[in-house]
Amino acid sequence: MITTLTCIVCPMGCSVSVALENGIVTEVAGYSCARGKKYAEKEVVDPRRIVTSIVRVVDGEIPILSVKTKESIKKDKIFDCIASLKGIAVSAPVKIGDVIVKNVAGTDVDVIATKSIDAA
Amino acid sequence: METCEIAVIGGGPAGLAAAAAAKKHGVDGVLIIDRDNRLGGILNQCIHNGFGLHTFNEELTGPEYAARFVDEVDRLGIRCMLNTMVLDINERKEITVMNSSDGLTEIKAESVILAMGCRERPRGALSIPGYRPAGIYSAGTAQRLINIEGYMPGKEIVILGSGDIGLIMARRLTLEGAVVKAVAEIMPYSSGLKRNIVQCLDDFGIPLKLSHTVVDIKGRTRVEGVSIAQVDGNRAPIEGTEEYYACDTLLLSVGLIPENELSQKINLAMDPVTNSPIVNDIFETSAPGVFACGNALHVHDLVDYVSEEAAIAGKNAARHVRGPRTAPGRQISVKAADGVTYTVPRTIDPQRAEGTVKIRFRVRDVYRGHCLNVYFDGDKVQSSKKMILTPGEMEEVTLKKSDLAKRDDLKEITVKVEKE
Numbered sequence: 001m002i003t004t005l006t007c008i009v010c011p012m013g014c015s016v017s018v019a020l021e022n023g024i025v026t027e028v029a030g031y032s033c034a035r036g037k038k039y040a041e042k043e044v045v046d047p048r049r050i051v052t053s054i055v056r057v058v059d060g061e062i063p064i065l066s067v068k069t070k071e072s073i074k075k076d077k078i079f080d081c082i083a084s085l086k087g088i089a090v091s092a093p094v095k096i097g098d099v100i101v102k103n104v105a106g107t108d109v110d111v112i113a114t115k116s117i118d119a120a
Numbered sequence: 121m122e123t124c125e126i127a128v129i130g131g132g133p134a135g136l137a138a139a140a141a142a143k144k145h146g147v148d149g150v151l152i153i154d155r156d157n158r159l160g161g162i163l164n165q166c167i168h169n170g171f172g173l174h175t176f177n178e179e180l181t182g183p184e185y186a187a188r189f190v191d192e193v194d195r196l197g198i199r200c201m202l203n204t205m206v207l208d209i210n211e212r213k214e215i216t217v218m219n220s221s222d223g224l225t226e227i228k229a230e231s232v233i234l235a236m237g238c239r240e241r242p243r244g245a246l247s248i249p250g251y252r253p254a255g256i257y258s259a260g261t262a263q264r265l266i267n268i269e270g271y272m273p274g275k276e277i278v279i280l281g282s283g284d285i286g287l288i289m290a291r292r293l294t295l296e297g298a299v300v301k302a303v304a305e306i307m308p309y310s311s312g313l314k315r316n317i318v319q320c321l322d323d324f325g326i327p328l329k330l331s332h333t334v335v336d337i338k339g340r341t342r343v344e345g346v347s348i349a350q351v352d353g354n355r356a357p358i359e360g361t362e363e364y365y366a367c368d369t370l371l372l373s374v375g376l377i378p379e380n381e382l383s384q385k386i387n388l389a390m391d392p393v394t395n396s397p398i399v400n401d402i403f404e405t406s407a408p409g410v411f412a413c414g415n416a417l418h419v420h421d422l423v424d425y426v427s428e429e430a431a432i433a434g435k436n437a438a439r440h441v442r443g444p445r446t447a448p449g450r451q452i453s454v455k456a457a458d459g460v461t462y463t464v465p466r467t468i469d470p471q472r473a474e475g476t477v478k479i480r481f482r483v484r485d486v487y488r489g490h491c492l493n494v495y496f497d498g499d500k501v502q503s504s505k506k507m508i509l510t511p512g513e514m515e516e517v518t519l520k521k522s523d524l525a526k527r528d529d530l531k532e533i534t535v536k537v538e539k540e
Binding site: 005006007008010011012013032049050051052053054056061062063064066068075078079082096114115116 | 157158164167168169179181183184187266267268269270295296313314315317318319322323507508510512513
């Protein structure tokens with residue numbers, strides 16, 4: 001299977017094609033530098049993203065807490081991760097780095113607070 | 121009248137870094153004034169990651185990046201006036217502020233650091249026909265509504281302009297359940313970072329329509345839809361290319377404007393390209409003791425550079441107050457030419473420079489395989505070949521003090537984009 005993607009290593013935005021057979025990269029074409037080749041291979045074999053979103057806060061100085069996955073998770077888990085955050089409300093005070101959801105969507109990655117919020 | 125040694129106007133990334141640097145260089149009487157109820161500025165609503173790679177070698181979210189500096193400002197015991205609007209400032213560095221607890225107060229400072237940030241270009245600055253229905257927001261307003269206040273601005277969205285905030289919001293809205301139908305960009309290239317185009321649009325299959333713009337907004341009380349048309353080389357819509365998108369919300373991400381009403385009140389010399397104060401190599405404006413930094417000075421892509429430049433401003437504001445003050449030496453002017461739109465700084469004092477001086481700037485167009493060249497008067501002294509230069513990415517060249525010192529007759533440094 002050949003996947004074509006835009007490289008994000010620099011503003012060039014090379015269109016890189018990666019051929020994948022049984023999970024192994026067999027050919028990479030269209031890249032202009034070693035970093036771009038590495039990025040494209042990783043992006044095709046195991047694409048991951050840090051997911052950032054929000055949850056509600058009860059009795060806080062502001063009503064919304066920003067959160068993120070502590071590490072990157074598999075790209076196809078992004079929407080599962082977001083769905084697990086729906087309906088969650090935490091009570092203030094919250095400290096930056098507090099775990100909000102453990103092992104989100106079965107990814108083995110925790111969702112943590114990215115902001116400290118005092119009680120109202 | 122109240123007094124302070126250094127007044128920092130704005131408690132965003134620039135103000136925080138400047139204040140911390142000033143305090144660390146021996147000035148106790150630093151005061152940060154901010155109109156919001158929280159330090160950190162726009163970073164508080166930029167909840168996505170990607171901040172601080174240069175400074176901390178890790179990818180932080182906006183609030184986390186801000187927290188590093190807010191914690192430092194706390195630790196240093198720097199005084200902050202929040203919920204406080206600066207109304208006026210004069211050439212004697214007397215600042216008029218207002219808040220709900222003290223009313224009007226005048227503060228006299230020995231040095232002032234301008235760190236007011238920037239504003240989004242509003243709809244009124246574009247000539248889009250149509251009524252004035254609800255549902256038209258700047259991208260940053262939508263970002264604040266969702267990430268700070270917890271409201272969704274709409275369900276079906278079209279975004280005009282592919283600036284980074286617009287791209288980031290395309291992803292945010294999609295994740296929160298809205299349908300983003302298209303991003304239209306009038307230019308043949310995006311002014312956003314490549315990484316944002318891939319991770320905010322491509323990841324979610326959102327089309328980016330380059331050389332397209334919104335030509336009509338339908339709806340009297342609420343947006344019902346927009347028409348998008350292709351534009352020609354002169355950015356004029358091409359008849360017959362209109363496509364209608366039903367939507368309830370139009371976001372605008374069409375540029376940022378440095379906020380400099382206060383700078384104008386002190387009659388600072390302004391750069392007509394950036395609409396912000398002209399500064400020298402220590403970020404001092406045309407008024408001695410008044411410094412400018414952050415997005416009020418020039419709009420940045422990376423907050424790391426904001427912090428770095430602001431720290432230089434803060435350190436030199438401390439020198440202005442505490443000394444040693446060096447007599448102004450010889451000034452070399454810095455000129456933008458051939459594809460370079462502006463430079464920060466505009467003058468360099470070669471005696472005062474420490475080690476190296478960075479010149480930051482933007483280019484006018486997309487250039488492939490061109491060189492960034494630096495000339496000392498007529499002589500080409502530096503050349504670096506670039507695979508690509510784009511207006512969306514700030515560029516820099518670094519000059520060594522030792523090279524500047526070698527040329528004691530040097531009058532002008534010119535930065536150019538050239539084929540060779």
